[in-house]
Amino acid sequence: MSSIEQTITTKPASVFSLFSPGLLPATLMLGGGVVLYAVESYITATIAPSIVRDIGGLALFSWMTTLFVAAGVLGSISVATRPRGIGLRTVYIAAALIFGAGNLICAIAPVIQVVLAGRAVQGFGAGMLSALGYAFIRFVYPQLLWRKASTLYAAIWGVATVLGPTLGGLFSQSSAWREAFIVLVPLAGLMALSARWLLPRVEDDRLQQKTPILQIALLLAAVLLMSLAGTTEQMSSKIILIAISMVSVVTMLAIERKSANRLLPKGAVMIGRPISRLYLMMFTLMMVLTSDIYIPYFLQTLHGVAPLVSGYLVALVALGWTLAAFLSASFSGKRAGIAIVVGCLLETAATASLILFLARDNPSGDLVLLGPAVVAMFLMGFGVGLGWAHLVAKVIGLVGNSEQDKASAAISTVQSLGGAFGSSLTGVIVNSAGLADPGGIPGSMSAAAWLYGLMALPGLVAVAMSLTLKPASA
Known part of the structure; x- marks a missing residue:
């Protein structure tokens, strides 16, 4: 047992136990890595228009997100596939330096092609940092705090959904997009410098392959x-x-x-194994959640909601995730299993209910229709947050030490895959259902109805998988 683990007392554990004196340094380092990945994902999406207005490259606009996502997946995989003998602390230092270098490249970029190169470097380092948050859990926290650490990471992603665009908007308003990148360079350097003292040195216990x-x-x-x-x-x-x-x-x-x-833990591609079903649930939950990207458009077009207000309303999805994560953080055993099932049901039902509440012509913003839609948005995020940390804890608890890095890296990979597949499918659905042709109110109503009807279907898969999980595996 490490010196950090020894700081845990016999008092009932809560999320705030992660910030006790003995655990605070590691929590700041690991949580900070997740913060960088989560917030940066949303900041750049907001400042991207300012970048192309300043240095051009509109034709390559979409690649700023594409390269970041792809490099992030590769970065998370590299944590598990790194050369034998390299410890996690060394990987953390490298990840922070790579992330900082990517930001520096973006900040000084004279043309869009250099920005894209920087985004790839940045995404690779950010993906490593995100995966390291899960990979370090078993080394810095005792098992009773694994769920609490996962809860914290889930809450970070929820907060980042609001904080990222807000910060990006501040930089965009003053055309200070370069500063949005440069401010993260010294922070990344500080994290790399501090890792040697604030993170434990752990042995590489992976199998040789x-x-x-x-x-x-x-x-x-x-x-x-x-x-x-x-x-x-x-x-x-x-x-x-x-x-x-x-x-x-x-x-x-x-x-x-x-x-x-293998790239994934043993049994991860065999549906008969619990770990395979856990990853499938994570994938489908994230797919369903990405249907929220069209909510602001439908709020503005169908319900007469102002753009700024629609942005705040869709942030309720993130708020629901965060509140549910903290609410269920203390659950274990049977209660954790119930939270997973209920969470899957809530997300699926809330998404499907938007067919009735969001896909309506309500130009005056009648609260009788708009109110239930707002509640449904909140419950979409609430459902995911209710069970996500428990899914993570189950994954980490199911595999042996030699495959922990694979299992941890796969969490970030599956999350990114679910988001990528979900966002692409939503675009296909709404365009096929008439968003642009015939467009207008009829097109938006049709697009919303088809979108939330079809995107609720992966949620049914998550519900079915959740019913097969046994409390004993918690």
Whole structure:
């Protein structure tokens, strides 16, 4: 047991136990890494228009997100596939320096191509930092605090959904997009410098194996293709890209199942194994949640809500996630299992209910219709937050020490995959359902109804999987 673990007393554990004197340094370091990834994901999306207005490159606009997401997935994978003998603390230092270098490249970029290079470097380091938050859990916290750490990370992502665009808006208003990158450089340097003293040195207990290059290449191709599908305008191109991406994933899973050189933990691609069902639930929950990206548009078009207000209303999804994460943080055993099931049901039902409450012509913003829609938005996030930390704890608790890094890295990878697939599918659905043609009120109503009807279906998969989980695996 490490010196950090020894600081835990016999008092009932809560999320605030993570900030006790003995655990505070590690919590700040690991939580800080997740903060950088989460907030940066949203800041750049907000300042991107300012970047292209200043240095040009509108044709490459979508690549700023595409490269960041793809590099983030590769970064999270690299935590588990790093060369043998390199400890997690060394990886953390490298990740912080890489993230800082990516921000510096973006800040001094004279043309959009250099910004894109910086975004790739930045995303790689951010993906590593996010995966390291989960990889370090078993080394810095005793098992009774694993859920609490996962709760904290979930809350960070919820807060970042609001904080990121807000900070990005401040930098955009003053055309200070370079400063938005440069302010993170010294912070990343400080984190790299502090890691040697604030994070424990742990041995590399992974099994010796070769890097599964083929699986990594197929997964990376799937993410890139799916991200591109979400940004291309032509419907036929979207469908082709999504189809090829899905083939890449299926091929990767088939190779993974037969290969002795695995990217994922043992049993992760076999639906009969609990860990496989856990990852599938994470994937589908994130897919469903990404349907919220069109909520501001539908609020403005169908309900007459002002743009600023619609932005605050959709932030209720993040607020629901955060509040539910803290509410369920103390659950364990059977209560944790119930929280997962209820959470899946809530997210699915809330998403489907938007067919009735959001897909309506309500130009005057009648609260009788708008009120239930707002509640449904909150419950979408609440459902995910209710069970997410428990899913993470189950994943970490199911695998042996030699595969912990794989299991932890896969959490971030699956989360990114769910978001990429979900955002691309939402674009295909709304455009196929008439958002642009015929457009207007009829097109928006049709698009909203089809979107929330179809995007609730993956939630049913999550519900079915949740019913198969046993409390004993908590």
